[in-house]
Amino acid sequence: MSEPVLDVENLRVWYAGAGGPVRAVDGVDFTLRPGEVLGLVGESGCGKSTLGRGLMGLVPRGAAVDGRIDFDGRSLLTLSTRQRERLRGAGMGLIFQEPMTRLDPLMRVSDHFEEALRTHAKELSKKERETRALESLRALGIPPTRYRNYPHEFSGGMRQRIMIALALALRPKFIVADEPTTALDVLVEAQILRILADIRDRFAPAILLITHNLGIIAEACDRVAVMYAGRIVEQGPVDAVFASPQHPYTRELLRSTISLTTQELHSIPGAPPDLVAPPTGCNFHPRCPSAMRVCASRDPIPRTLERQRVECWLHETLSDEDARPLENVEVSVADEA
Numbered sequence: 001m002s003e004p005v006l007d008v009e010n011l012r013v014w015y016a017g018a019g020g021p022v023r024a025v026d027g028v029d030f031t032l033r034p035g036e037v038l039g040l041v042g043e044s045g046c047g048k049s050t051l052g053r054g055l056m057g058l059v060p061r062g063a064a065v066d067g068r069i070d071f072d073g074r075s076l077l078t079l080s081t082r083q084r085e086r087l088r089g090a091g092m093g094l095i096f097q098e099p100m101t102r103l104d105p106l107m108r109v110s111d112h113f114e115e116a117l118r119t120h121a122k123e124l125s126k127k128e129r130e131t132r133a134l135e136s137l138r139a140l141g142i143p144p145t146r147y148r149n150y151p152h153e154f155s156g157g158m159r160q161r162i163m164i165a166l167a168l169a170l171r172p173k174f175i176v177a178d179e180p181t182t183a184l185d186v187l188v189e190a191q192i193l194r195i196l197a198d199i200r201d202r203f204a205p206a207i208l209l210i211t212h213n214l215g216i217i218a219e220a221c222d223r224v225a226v227m228y229a230g231r232i233v234e235q236g237p238v239d240a241v242f243a244s245p246q247h248p249y250t251r252e253l254l255r256s257t258i259s260l261t262t263q264e265l266h267s268i269p270g271a272p273p274d275l276v277a278p279p280t281g282c283n284f285h286p287r288c289p290s291a292m293r294v295c296a297s298r299d300p301i302p303r304t305l306e307r308q309r310v311e312c313w314l315h316e317t318l319s320d321e322d323a324r325p326l327e328n329v330e331v332s333v334a335d336e337a
């Protein structure tokens with residue numbers, strides 16, 4: 001197997017908040033190999049975008065980042081801001097949710113490419129820059145005749161493809177795609193997913209695909225990481241995690257999606273915790289249908305099972321006292337409702 005292009009250990013990203021730090025990412029581990037697509041899924045506010053931004057070195061001033069991020073053999077958190085800026089673009093690309101807010105309406109598409117390539121691919125001549133830009137656009141189905149158009153002259157789906165082409169023109173080894181299809185209709189969404197698959201075949205970048213759509217994960221990803229309240233509670237190959245989820249949160253998340261065979265819509269009782277003052281023990285315990293006494297007092301230990309890695313006390317050998325079911329207020333209130 002090839003060496004990971006990205007190796008992340010105990011990553012934390014905390015925002016400064018009036019009531020204390022917001023622990024948006026609170027001890028996350030994962031690796032990504034070249035050509036691999038890892039889907040990051042979880043409820044709104046669990047820290048997905050913060051994780052993506054933390055990897056790219058794009059967190060707001062005042063946020064604290066700690067842990068280890070090795071990218072292509074370099075330890076990112078020891079680099080200066082300038083060194084990271086240089087790497088972003090050249091080695092790492094970011095694809096955002098809403099391309100219109102990222103493309104400058106006053107700049108032609110050609111100017112966007114010219115600027116990105118001049119900054120990050122200094123070795124290229126002007127002619128080579130244009131060739132590279134047109135090549136990337138062509139790969140995304142945008143004809144060269146549109147090269148000098150302005151962003152508003154394109155449809156939403158085309159703008160998203162232009163954003164992807166811009167990121168790809170720099171031949172990154174790692175891409176964060178943060179909800180790249182959320183603002184698009186389903187047909188365009190399907191097209192973007194096909195394009196991501198095509199990109200992977202052609203350029204083999206490692207991709208972190210952030211989404212709260214489990215269908216997209218099933219279709220476009222090799223592995224999935226399930227995030228809850230700042231932590232990855234389960235990760236593994238998509239088929240293994242979907243067929244046999246090992247964390248109660250993953251199970252609940254999978255149950256809460258609609259399928260053709262679904263009889264009723266299931267929602268997870270309670271609400272995600274306040275990330276300024278998360279609960280003691282497992283962050284999910286107040287909502288967990290399987291919570292035991294130990295879950296409310298001690299952090300679960302990450303455990304590597306046959307195919308997935310999971311953080312849950314259910315996989316440990318416990319004393320009778322620790323294993324006693326927890327009277328769960330949030331779950332029982334929801335049951336009565």
Ligand SMILES: Nc1ncnc2c1ncn2[C@@H]1O[C@H](COP(=O)(O)OP(=O)(O)OP(=O)(O)O)[C@@H](O)[C@H]1O
Pocket residue numbers: 015016017022024042043044045046047048049050051060212275
């Ligand atoms: N700049 C900021 N300052 C303080 N807190 C922030 C900031 N940005 C995000 N947060 C908080 O950090 C937590 C994680 O937010 P984040 O946007 O990473 O979640 P997410 O899983 O990507 O959500 P969504 O799916 O809605 O995009 C949330 O509680 C959010 O309110």
